[in-house]
Amino acid sequence: LQPAATAYYGELEEALIHGTCTSIDPSMIGSDVDTECKNKTAFSTTPLSFNPNLNHLREGLLSLPPFPQHHRERAVEKTFNSICMYAAAGYLAARPPTLEIFPSWPMNHLQQPYSVSTGSISSFTGNSHSVGSTTDSSSGQNAMPQAELVSPGSMRADSGQQQEVLMVTVDDYNYEEGLGAAATTAPIFQQHTADQDRRKHGSTRKEGKLLDAKTERRLAQNREAARKSRLRKKAYVQQLETSRIRLQQIEQELHGARSQGLFPGGGSASGDMSSGAMMFDMEYARWLEDDSKHMIELQGALQAQIMDANLVGIVEECMRHYDELFHLRAMLARADVFHLMTGLWATAAERCFLWMGGFRPSEIIKMLIPQLDPLTEQQTLGMCNLQRSSEQTEEALAQGLQQLHQSLAEAVGTSPLSDGANVANYTALMALALDRLDTLESFYRQRVLPSVTFPLKLPIMQADNLRQQTLHHMRRLLTTRQAARCFLSVGEYHRRLRALSSVWASRPRESFVAAAENVSPSGTAAEQAVHPYHQSQFSGL
């Protein structure tokens, strides 16, 4: 189970998905349109051979002078079309696998308006109509209007203002409605289109025929729809790109923090987790963040050798912070005791040394005593007694849990139906139950599991109680400075375990056989790394 990371990632993923599909900023679209509207026809003299180089395109766009809106030349409009198209095409061509929606560029010369199909292209020879969409251009639709793919055709030199247009076909590409902002730009283009259509200059169009108003209107609508879809596509792609970069940044940050041991890593798919577990994981991640801040504060305070009076505040804060953790754990024990017990909230190395869902107090005390030198005789006695009392309590708790395990095993292993006298009935019932596993499951759930799993939280919660009380007792035994060193050591110990897990997780993978051969001599890397903790002096102590 991925702890906070997955939950976080899950949320991030969702946000991204929704963000890119639903919240394309209308103002962004608007501004894009404005920018491009400002581009003049000067651009029109350049042949637009298909160039997937986005930067080239960008430069081209940026170099253009502003585009006055009152311009109604057809060429101007086409230029705008071309720019939109290229922008989209460029973006998309530069994005290989993720945006497979854009097919390759077959060359297909058609001069008629046609309904769209993926991969079909028509060349435009001085035509501005985008025969993209047969669907209504109103923004009330979810289905992606289709544009076509048009190959570069020959350019008309005479008008100097007519361009070939490359349009891109997109199939099954859903946009959210909110892109109605595109609709605001529509009227302008519709006007352009209408004007241009009226001023035909006798240019060839649809095999020389003049079209009636109805067809004209339909064509205009198609053009408009295609235009809008191009704009949306562009905006979407831009957003995707931004999000991609942002995601990379976040991933890097997280990876950096993990390898420092500041965050837990590892876990399984979030789908399995109960809501209580997920909530805990998130809270725990935040707790760890705060914990590392406290550690830094402690270290700074100790090194600066500040007055005890000031150090007390920090130490009390640390204690309170641990109390908070135990509170969170108690809530988790009630919500999902297995998550707590099995340590899915922890990293792999931590999990390895888990005792009843957490640290073993006597082990911690044992680790701390040599680091707290010098201790008074009274303190030493107190600490040793605390260690022993803790050990005894730990043993008793473990025994209690074991008794619970046994009763659970008995309950699950033995069928409650088992009635020596009525074997036939029992067998029949069992057969029936086995046939329908869900029945069996519910049967067990109703009779057996609650009576056993409910009390499971008791020894676990008592274990947490033990941990909490041990910490408080230690605090009372020690001076402020000593207590500060304790908190620092405990925090550092766990941080190193987490860092170890992270390093272990990112080790170069060997083949299974080779790894197996290498196992025996060195023992577990985790053990080896942990043992030095008992002797080593932590920095700052």
Place this chain on the structure above:
Amino acid sequence: MDRVTKLASQRAVVIFSMSSCCMCHTVTRLFRELGVNPTVVELDEDPRGKEMEKALARLLGRNPAVPAVFIGGRLVGSTDKVMSLHLGGNLVPQLRNAGALWV
């Protein structure tokens, strides 16, 4: 209630328990580790267990009523209290005072 008091005063350490209760097992185990031989009263095996359970619940002010620990005839408390006493180093002296420990 009388029966509870009566049983509790008969021995230095008396633990009211139930055979299915794992925390009772824990507490009993702890005392044994300390070298004490506690008297364990299994309420689910006693004919008047139900009454005693109710009385203990009232005494402790909580449910479950078990484990309920008496040292020297006086109520100490449940698991939490016992643990707290022990970690604070006060359980063993109390046991000595009650004559449950001789070491």
